[in-house]
Amino acid sequence: MTNLDDSQQIKFMNKTKITNAGYVGGLFVAAFFLVCSVWGMLLSAPELKELHLNLLRLAFPGFGFTFLGYVLGLAEAFVYGWLGGAFVVWLCEKLCVARDKRKEVLNSNNGSS
Numbered sequence: 001m002t003n004l005d006d007s008q009q010i011k012f013m014n015k016t017k018i019t020n021a022g023y024v025g026g027l028f029v030a031a032f033f034l035v036c037s038v039w040g041m042l043l044s045a046p047e048l049k050e051l052h053l054n055l056l057r058l059a060f061p062g063f064g065f066t067f068l069g070y071v072l073g074l075a076e077a078f079v080y081g082w083l084g085g086a087f088v089v090w091l092c093e094k095l096c097v098a099r100d101k102r103k104e105v106l107n108s109n110n111g112s113s
Contacts (some may be wrong), residue, residue, distance in 0.1 A: 017093075018086045025085020026078040033077035037070070062113070 040052035055061050056073065063073035 018089050021089040022082040022086035025088070026080075026082035029081025030074055030078045030083070035073055037065075037073070041065070 036052075037056065040049060040056065043049045043052060060073040060076045062076070063069050110113070
């Protein structure tokens with residue numbers, strides 16, 4: 001096993017956090033998709049059923065209440081969730097790192113005066 005220096009370890013940990021957050025986001029959105037689609041099938045009013053189906057079709061292109069359409073919608077939900085989860089962690093890391101660097105600069109400037 002190779003030894004990684006500190007910067008390589010930090011990069012590896014950041015990539016791991018982003019990947020894990022992507023999977024969590026993907027599973028969450030896929031589960032939400034399942035709940036929404038089942039709820040759409042249980043609606044009793046035809047107008048509400050049609051509205052719900054149209055909203056799902058807008059959110060997930062290619063979705064339909066066929067086997068292939070349902071699998072495609074589920075895959076799209078996972079991908080959208082994965083991208084969303086990874087983006088949130090990436091953005092948080094960028095903002096937090098920028099904030100921490102500003103604090104370090106301010107502290108070093110105040111301490112040296």
